Amino acid sequence: MNALDSLYQQVILDHAKARHGDRLLDAPDAEHFERNPTCGDEITVRVRLEPDTDRVAELGWQGDGCSISMASASVLTDMAVGRTVPELLALTDEFRTMMRSRGAGEPDEDVLEDLIAFHGVSKFVMRVKCGMLAWVAAEAAVREATAAR
Numbered sequence: 517m518n519a520l521d522s523l524y525q526q527v528i529l530d531h532a533k534a535r536h537g538d539r540l541l542d543a544p545d546a547e548h549f550e551r552n553p554t555c556g557d558e559i560t561v562r563v564r565l566e567p568d569t570d571r572v573a574e575l576g577w578q579g580d581g582c583s584i585s586m587a588s589a590s591v592l593t594d595m596a597v598g599r600t601v602p603e604l605l606a607l608t609d610e611f612r613t614m615m616r617s618r619g620a621g622e623p624d625e626d627v628l629e630d631l632i633a634f635h636g637v638s639k640f641v642m643r644v645k646c647g648m649l650a651w652v653a654a655e656a657a658v659r660e661a662t663a664a665r
């Protein structure tokens with residue numbers, strides 16, 4: 517393992533421990549449950565938008581699963597709050613593209629921030645769903661929250 521790989525692994529382990537956003541919101545606009553049967557990861561993501569904008573005001577989740585899935589949910593919380601729904605959906609697409617890259621390419625760290633740590637995970641096809649799980653749930657939740665307006 518090179519120095520960069522181990523740095524990225526540390527980012528994932530730190531987030532898996534910190535679990536930012538690991539609490540369910542009381543009055544969400546929408547919630548979505550996702551399950552990853554191959555690994556056994558489960559997550560429920562709840563979101564609340566700002567009353568007069570399409571900006572994410574709060575995001576919280578409750579889940580159980582491997583370090584990769586929990587770390588990804590923690591990074592999601594850090595990166596989703598304050599973004600508009602279209603911005604979050606665009607970021608999700610960027611992340612999905614990287615996770616489907618099988619370790620190829622040079623993802624943009626300015627855009628992906630801590631998500632860059634998951635680039636190495638994309639080499640392991642079985643773990644891609646672990647990385648995407650919280651993001652897929654959030655994607656569905658913000659779409660539902662927007663549609664409900």
Ligand code: ZN
Pocket residue numbers: 552555556557581582583584585645646
């Ligand atoms: Zn997993």
